[in-house]
Amino acid sequence: MKVPVLLILLFFVVGISAWSYHNKFSKTEDDIDRLETALRGAKDVVPPGSAIGFAGNVDITIRSQCRYILAPGIVLADNKDTALVMYPLQDSAIPAGPILWEHVDDRFKYFIATGYAQ
Amino acid sequence: MLSDSKHILYIGLGVGCISILYFLSLIVGLPLLAVVPIAVIALVLLYRWLNKEYQVPVPYSIWRVAILAIALVLIAQEADELVEKHGQWDAWAIWNLHARYLAEPEYWKNMFQNHRHAHPDYPLALPATVAFFSRLIGGFHLLVPYTLHVLVMLCIPVLIYTEVYRKSLLVAILALLLFTTNDMFIMQGVSQMADTLLAFFFLAAFVCFDYAREHRQMIILSSAFLGLCMWTKNEGIMLALVFLLFNARVFVFEWKRALYGFALPLVALLIFKLGYAPANDLVSRQSADTVNNIIDWARYRQIYRSWIDIINEHFKALKYVVILYLFYCLLRRKLPGKRIFVILTCMAGYFMIYILSHQDLEWHLFTSAHRLLHQLMPAMVYVFACKLADMGSKSGFKMVKL
Numbered sequence: 146m147k148v149p150v151l152l153i154l155l156f157f158v159v160g161i162s163a164w165s166y167h168n169k170f171s172k173t174e175d176d177i178d179r180l181e182t183a184l185r186g187a188k189d190v191v192p193p194g195s196a197i198g199f200a201g202n203v204d205i206t207i208r209s210q211c212r213y214i215l216a217p218g219i220v221l222a223d224n225k226d227t228a229l230v231m232y233p234l235q236d237s238a239i240p241a242g243p244i245l246w247e248h249v250d251d252r253f254k255y256f257i258a259t260g261y262a263q
Numbered sequence: 264m265l266s267d268s269k270h271i272l273y274i275g276l277g278v279g280c281i282s283i284l285y286f287l288s289l290i291v292g293l294p295l296l297a298v299v300p301i302a303v304i305a306l307v308l309l310y311r312w313l314n315k316e317y318q319v320p321v322p323y324s325i326w327r328v329a330i331l332a333i334a335l336v337l338i339a340q341e342a343d344e345l346v347e348k349h350g351q352w353d354a355w356a357i358w359n360l361h362a363r364y365l366a367e368p369e370y371w372k373n374m375f376q377n378h379r380h381a382h383p384d385y386p387l388a389l390p391a392t393v394a395f396f397s398r399l400i401g402g403f404h405l406l407v408p409y410t411l412h413v414l415v416m417l418c419i420p421v422l423i424y425t426e427v428y429r430k431s432l433l434v435a436i437l438a439l440l441l442f443t444t445n446d447m448f449i450m451q452g453v454s455q456m457a458d459t460l461l462a463f464f465f466l467a468a469f470v471c472f473d474y475a476r477e478h479r480q481m482i483i484l485s486s487a488f489l490g491l492c493m494w495t496k497n498e499g500i501m502l503a504l505v506f507l508l509f510n511a512r513v514f515v516f517e518w519k520r521a522l523y524g525f526a527l528p529l530v531a532l533l534i535f536k537l538g539y540a541p542a543n544d545l546v547s548r549q550s551a552d553t554v555n556n557i558i559d560w561a562r563y564r565q566i567y568r569s570w571i572d573i574i575n576e577h578f579k580a581l582k583y584v585v586i587l588y589l590f591y592c593l594l595r596r597k598l599p600g601k602r603i604f605v606i607l608t609c610m611a612g613y614f615m616i617y618i619l620s621h622q623d624l625e626w627h628l629f630t631s632a633h634r635l636l637h638q639l640m641p642a643m644v645y646v647f648a649c650k651l652a653d654m655g656s657k658s659g660f661k662m663v664k665l
Contacts, residue, residue, distance in 0.1 A: 151267050151425070154332055155417060162339040163410040170348040170405070177349050194369075196376060209356040209380055216363045217370040220377065 180207070181214045183250045187229060190246040190257050193218030198228035198261045202236055203253065228261035267425040268470065269313055271418050272484065275467050276313070278415070278460070279491040280305050282391035283531040289371050290534065295398050302395070313484075327432070331424055334439040335417055342413060342453045345446065349405065350455030352630075357382050358389055358456055359408055365394035366403045375539055384540040386532060388495040389457040408455045415460050416452030419641045422463075423648060426470055430652035438648040447577035451637045457496050458634045464491045465502050466641040469602060472506075473649070475513060482517045486524025494528040497543055498638065501612050509605045545620065556618055566617045569628040573636055581640065584647050591654075602646045606639055 174182075191197055199208055199221045211229060212221045221229065230240045232254045242260025249255070281302055288298040349355045360381060364374035375383045393411060397403040420442040428435035442448055452459045471485035489506055492499030507514055514521045556562060574582050592599050613635045620627050 150328055151331075151421070152270055154328065154335065155271075155414070155421060158332075158335040158339050158417060159410060159414045162342060162413045163406055165339075165343050166346060166409050167406055169343065169346075173348065175348050177355065194373075196373075205380065206352070209352075212377060212381065213355045213360045213363070216360055217367040217373055220373045222376050223378075 177210050177214065179250065179252070180210050183248055183253070183255055184211065184214050184229075186246055186248055187255065187257050188215070188219065191219050191227070195227075196220040196222040196225055197257070198222065198225035199230075200228045200240075200261055201231040201256075202233060202238065203231045207231065207253075226261060227257065227259050230256040230258050230261075266314070268422060271422040271425065272467055272471065272488075273310060273313055274414065274418055275463055275491070276309055276484075276487065277306055278392050278411075279388060279464070279487070279494065279528060280309060281395050282388045283494065283527055285365070285395040286387050286391045286531055286535065289365065289368055290538075292368070298395070299399070327428060330436060330439065331421065334420060334424075334443050337443045338417060338420065338449055338452075339413065341443070341446065341449045342416070345450045346409070346453040350408070350453075354408070354455035356380060357385060359393070359403075359405075361385070361387065361390035362393035362397065362408065363403045365390050366397040372539070375541065378541065382544075384497070384536070384543045385457070386494050386496060386499070387535060388491060389460050409453065412453055412455055412459060415463050416449070419448075419452075419459070419463050419466060422466060422470060423641065423645045426645065427648045427652055430649070434648050434652040437651075438644055441580055441644055444580075445577065445640075447633060447637060448640060451634060456634070458638050461492055461495045461499050461502070462638045462641045464488045464495060464499070465506075465638065466645055468492065468503075468506060469642050469645055472510065472513075475517075479517060479520060482513065482520040483524040486514070486521040487528065488524075490525040490528030490532075494532050496638075497545075498613070498616075498635065501616075502609050502638070505608045505612060506605055509601055509608070545616070550621075552621065553619055556620075562618055562624060565624055566614055566628065566632075569632050570614075570636070573633050577633065578636065578640060581643060581647075584651075585643075588647060588650060600646070600650065602642075606643050606646065609639055610636075 195218075197219060199211065208221070211231070215221065215229075227245070228240075232238050234249070234252060234254060236254070239254075240256050240258035240260075242258045244256050244258045246257040247255060284302050284305060285298060288301075293301075350359065360377075361374055361383070364371045365387065374381075377383055389411075393408045394403075396407045396411070400407065420439055423438050423442075424435045427438055465488070468485050468488035471481045471488060474481040475485060489503040492503045588603075589599065617624065617627060617632070
């Protein structure tokens with residue numbers, strides 16, 4: 146088999162596959178995309194290079210997705226005074242400390258609040 | 264070695280080379296404008312060195328290309344069905360998360376502040392490559408990890424095909440069929456996790472080592488791929504050590520060549536592990552419970568049961584090939600080859616990792632057992648394809664020639 150044929154074939158299939166992936170997902174939104182849209186405002190409040198805590202009433206998947214979305218500028222760490230606080234929409238809880246930013250979407254209530262250091 | 268195979272191996276070496284250079288450039292704070300020409304020069308030199316000799320010309324055959332093309336299209340089509348936008352859990356929670364950090368030279372060290380569930384101790388071959396290409400296009404984009412993963416995934420059946428078809432086209436086609444019909448392989452291939460890259464490097468180490476008897480220079484390549492296994496995942500360290508152990512005589516005798524191959528990945532790994540990464544949780548959290556785990560026979564049963572279920576569900580065809588081969592060995596009263604022992608020992612090593620695991624065993628098995636078997640599957644297919652092709656040619660059985 147001539148080498149260019151093999152490589153052309155390989156990269157042609159890879160190219161088509163990438164194009165198909167782009168077409169399939171460029172206009173669709175999943176949970177991570179919705180979370181990213183919701184947290185856009187938080188990035189304006191928390192300066193890049195900061196580490197903030199995480200609190201509230203959501204599972205580890207949502208917490209990890211938040212970390213993924215806020216990276217690389219904002220780190221979710223333990224024991225920080227300022228925290229990203231999230232509650233499910235039906236949960237009536239709100240942060241006890243001063244609120245710097247808040248947002249609501251069809252799944253969660255989001256806050257950037259202070260007073261969370263232990 | 265065939266030039267076709269060399270080009271596929273070159274893709275693997277290119278990924279490894281880029282990831283190491285990019286990681287080292289982050290440490291010394293080189294701008295991207297300086298990294299790109301260095302990477303290009305390194306890749307050109309690597310290409311020239313790789314293609315200096317040992318090229319066996321093979322007659323051009325439209326059928327061979329057509330068969331491969333059909334297989335690649337089928338795999339890509341299935342990948343399109345199975346892919347998730349952000350990849351599986353570990354993809355965004357670990358691998359793409361790390362890539363996002365590494366793509367930002369100002370904040371890349373923030374990665375090491377994520378202690379819970381983000382595994383900042385995982386080696387960087389995959390995220391550093393994704394980060395490099397992300398920076399070339401102006402920032403992290405999901406298309407970069409997806410494209411890289413499809414390329415790596417397709418390199419695996421192509422490498423096995425190009426290596427086996429010169430011995431037996433029929434066996435090469437059967438190997439392709441195994442990949443095109445294996446949803447687990449394709450799903451993991453586009454899961455955007457590092458298991459497929461590790462599987463490719465481990466396979467490449469086997470392929471190169473098979474040429475080491477005739478061409479000692481191939482020891483450099485085999486060592487380089489073993490080093491890249493280490494630089495891809497922590498499990499890769501175990502795979503490389505098992506491989507080295509079984510072939511210790513060759514690697515000790517040819518220690519200089521082995522060192523040439525290992526040097527760069529090993530230096531990068533040592534800098535990363537000693538200078539930046541926190542301790543691996545599996546190692547650091549061993550305690551008195553470890554002894555209890557070792558003598559808890561229920562754990563052995565649970566792991567065995569889980570593996571059997573995975574093998575029956577996802578690797579059934581391969582299972583029958585292995586059983587048939589072992590039966591053949593029994594009839595001929597001979598031991599299975601050393602390469603098969605290497606893979607079986609790696610499996611035994613994985614088994615012991617689960618025994619020693621401090622995590623909830625059911626959860627640990629559910630989230631990772633299929634991926635560990637996926638890492639070994641391409642090497643296993645390659646070894647058995649070579650065995651079958653050799654058996655066919657020795658017994659005088661004429662394979663289909665197109």
